[in-house]
Amino acid sequence: MNTKKAKYYYRAVIVICLCFFIVGMGLTLYMMQRNKEQSITYFKDSVWSVDSSLTNLINSNIETLDGVALTIGEIEVTDLSHLLPVIREINDRNAFYRMGFIHNDGKGDMVDMDGTIHRGIDFSEEPFYQQAMGGESAFSRTVMDTYSDNYLNYYGVPVVIQGETVGVLAAADRTERLRNILDSSVYSRGGFANLIDKEGTYIIRSAKSDDITDLKDLGKFRESQLETIYKDLEAGREVFVEYKDNGEWSWAVCLPLGMNDWFVLGIVEEHQMNAAYYSIMGTIALVAAAMIIFMILIYGMNQMQRRNERRLEKLAYQDPLLEMNNFVRFSMDLKESLKRENFRKAAFWYGDIDDFKIFNETFGYEAGDQFLKNMAELLTELSEDGETFCRETADHFVGIRYYESREDLIVWYQKLTEKLEHYALFDGDSFRLVFSIGFYCADTQEDLLTVNEMYNRAKMAQKSIKQEKNIKYAFYSEAIRKTLLRENELEARMKSALEAGEFKVFIQPKTATLENNRIAGGEVLVRWVIPGQGMISPGEFIPLFEKNGFIVPLDRFMFESACAWLKDYLDEGGRPIRIAVNVSRLGIFQEDFLDFYADTKSHYGIPDGMLELEFTESLAIEDNALLGRRARELQERGFICSLDDFGAGYSSLNTLKDLPIDVLKLDMMFFRRETDVRRARIIVANIIHLAKELDIRIVAEGVEKPDQVEFLRESACDVIQGFVFERPIPSEEFRELLRKDPTGEWGAGFKKKQV
Structure with missing residues (x-):
């Protein structure tokens, strides 16, 4: 190759290299700009995700309070003691730090999650209270709790009774819950979020944020830039800005929260978004003469961008454990x-x-x-x-x-x-x-x-x-x-109903069939009578109380009422009878179970052998050892222990073998579940015989037919309880029934027409 050709050749190579370099740099800058735009979009989407999480949490809490406020408005109850059951139920699901009711004078009664009650707190000057009294749901700025070291945010919703706003249902939540959302990364390599108002003042600051209180202190801004930012904030518009902080470029985006004119301020350092592309520029400069390497780098850059997209989507939309959509x-x-x-x-x-x-x-x-x-x-x-x-x-x-x-x-x-x-x-x-x-x-x-x-x-x-x-x-x-809704209504009323005496003592007589139909005693049963509404079926409220735990205080109320009735009856000269009281499954698991029942019996001076505690067969199956231990302890203190509902569930002879019970209550549902009455009677007769051999007294409950009475008498059943003789009646009517024949020798005269 001659010099002239070589010169042209090298010039061509140089021109080609320069063109390649220029085109390569142009493409690189284009891709960087495109990536920057996409990264900004993804960055905004991430901040929107934080915004949505905050909004969902706040709206969810407000919706919960709205529902409770509606119920309060319907039942027209605003006293804190009456609202405590509802508040505790809501706290179990939402974990509010504090809840309560603020009256229209601005004074509120609040209760903490641990049960601490604060009365007479003055909320009258609080904006959230004023907003809620104006008929709008409200959410407060962060405040320092005067009763603890916690920072709190208050929710408030109006409570309307008969068209009039009578107060505000309020709940406080730890600011930490909102801060945890703000602290979550808003991009795969970093970033965080703060909550600000339209003046740029910080409301909640992320733990990752600098110790500043205003948007303008983020970095160096031009006056015109700040003027535009605050104008957009005032108008409720989205704001995106690039700024320098300590010589480093960062991005910030403000997105409206949709509440209180507040914004979510997301911040991320620009180099965290574009770090890979600075190295690409240096690489392209070194391999400007190599087309293949250049293409590989372009391909690598494209793949990196896709990985960033996938990583961001994974962060925002994927379940971290199951690796599927959240x-x-x-x-x-x-x-x-x-x-x-x-x-x-x-x-x-x-x-x-x-x-x-x-x-x-x-x-x-x-x-x-x-x-x-x-x-x-x-x-x-x-x-x-x-x-x-x-x-x-x-x-x-x-x-x-x-x-x-x-x-x-x-x-x-x-x-x-x-x-x-x-x-x-x-x-x-x-x-x-x-x-x-x-x-x-x-x-x-x-x-x-x-x-x-x-x-x-x-x-x-x-x-x-x-x-x-x-x-x-x-x-x-x-x-x-x-x-x-009915359960919520009953739960809201149950404590006040107990205090108001709406739970009534009914007693169903028990008849000693082998003693000429003598009344041997009765079983205490609860009935809920609401003034103006009538009686609520035990089948409606007993399962609810067993589920929410209120069955324990109700059981104890009924037991103490039975003791008081029995004491008055004996003081009037009544003959000795045995009164049976039910004990729930939850009650027997209480630490003070034995002390309460024994102390109450002693307090009313009830003689031994006159109080019978009935436990269900299901409890015997569930925890045979505990029931056996409790039965022995109760017997030592003069109680009679009875096993209720035998034959209604999965009865087992092991129950009779292992439990030191005094009385076995045979459920006559046994007959109604069998098509062959003869076989059923054989089984019942043998159960009675077996119980006699074990020195266990037999009570047949749920007896409704005269022929069943005759069969049970022939089978030597000790006591019959059922509608065939008498339904549960108020305790005073039961007392009058006993007064009609003080000796109890009713003979054929007691319910003769049914027997």
Whole structure:
């Protein structure tokens, strides 16, 4: 190659290299700019995610308070002592730090989660109180709690009674809960968020933030820049700004919270978003003459961008344990899915594992996490095209299923239950895995609601059967809604009802069939009589009280009332009779159980052998050892111990063998469950004979027919209790019944026409 050609050749190479370099730099700058725009978009989306989390938490708490405020307005009760049961129920679900009621004079009575009550707190100058009294739901700025070292934010909703705002239902939440959301990373490599008002003043500062109190102190801003920022904040518009802080560029975005003219301020350092591209520029400069390397770098840059996108999406929309869509993504996908469908019947379901906390404690949290993964795989296996689900929190799952009839949903649930029954545990251990589920069914286009509304209804249906032993699925209905509202009403009233004496003592007589139908005693039964409303069935409130724990004070009230009645009866010269009182399963587990019953008996001076405590057969099956120990201790203190409902459940001869009981109550439901009366009578007669051999007294309860009385008398049954002789009657009527024949020798004269 001659010099002239070489010169042209090298010039061409130089021109090509320069062109390559210029094109490469241009492409690099273009990609960096494009990536920056996308990163800004992703950054804003991340801050929106924080914004949504804050909004959802605040709105959820306000919705909860709105519901309670509506109930308060309906029952027209504002006294703190009457509201305590409702407040404790709400605290169990929402974990408010403090709740209470602020009267229209600005003075509020509040109760902490630990039960501490603060009365007469002055809220009259608090903006959230004034806003709520104006008829709007309100959320306060951060305040320092005067009773602790906590920072709090108050919620307030108006309570309206008969069209008039009578006060504010208020709840305080630790600022720490909101700060935890703000502290979460708003980008894969860093970032955080603060809460500010439209003046730029900090309301809640992230732990990662500098110790500043105003937006303008973030970094160096031009006056015109600050003027534009505050103008946009005042107008409630989104704000994005780049600024320098200690020589480093950072990004900040302000997004409206939709409440109190507040904004979520997200901050991230720019180099955290674009660090990879600075190295790419140096690399391209070194390999400017190599087209292949250049293309590889471009490809690598593109892949890095995609990884950043995936990483950001994972942070915002993926369950960290199950590596599937979280509830936020699920909600978004569900909205799109329902829009795409040319209406199909859709069921929103909500479910969780019964006693999953015990599962974790038994097998360890690692095993619990593995089970949740297997549960997700099982749900995926049983899902059809177009259906989706996610884990909401802990062991709580939600999802959507399409169906032709509700029977399809039951079949699907039964398949799920069957697979759970065959779930393999560890080292041969066993644990009954039960998935309790509730369905909200959209049978028509009009039934489709928002995701949150369908979620709440499905959860309401699941809650209605959560405590049931045999029924583990339920469909939302208006009846369920009314039942839960009724339960809330009863729970709100139960404590005041006990104090007001609305729980009445009824006694059902017991007849000694082998002593010429002599009245041998009676069983104390509770009846709830509300003035102006009448009597509430025990079947309505007893299961509710057993579930919420109020059965314990009710049991004790009934026992003390029985002691007081028996003392008055004996003081009037009444002959000795035996009075039986029921003891709930929850009551026997109380630490002071024995002391209370023994001390009360002693206080009223009741002689030994006249008070009989009845325990259910289900308790004997559940904890035979505890019941046996309690029975011996009670017998030492002069009580008679009775086993109730024998024959109504899974009766076992081991119960009679192991328990030192004095009385066995035979449930006549035994007859109504059998088609062969002759076989039933043989079994009953032999149970009575067996009890006699064990020196156990027999009481047949629920006896309604005269022929049953004759059979039981012939079988040597000691006592009969049932409608065939007398229904439960008020305690005073029972006293009058005893006064008619003080000796108790009723003979054939007592209810002769029925016997």
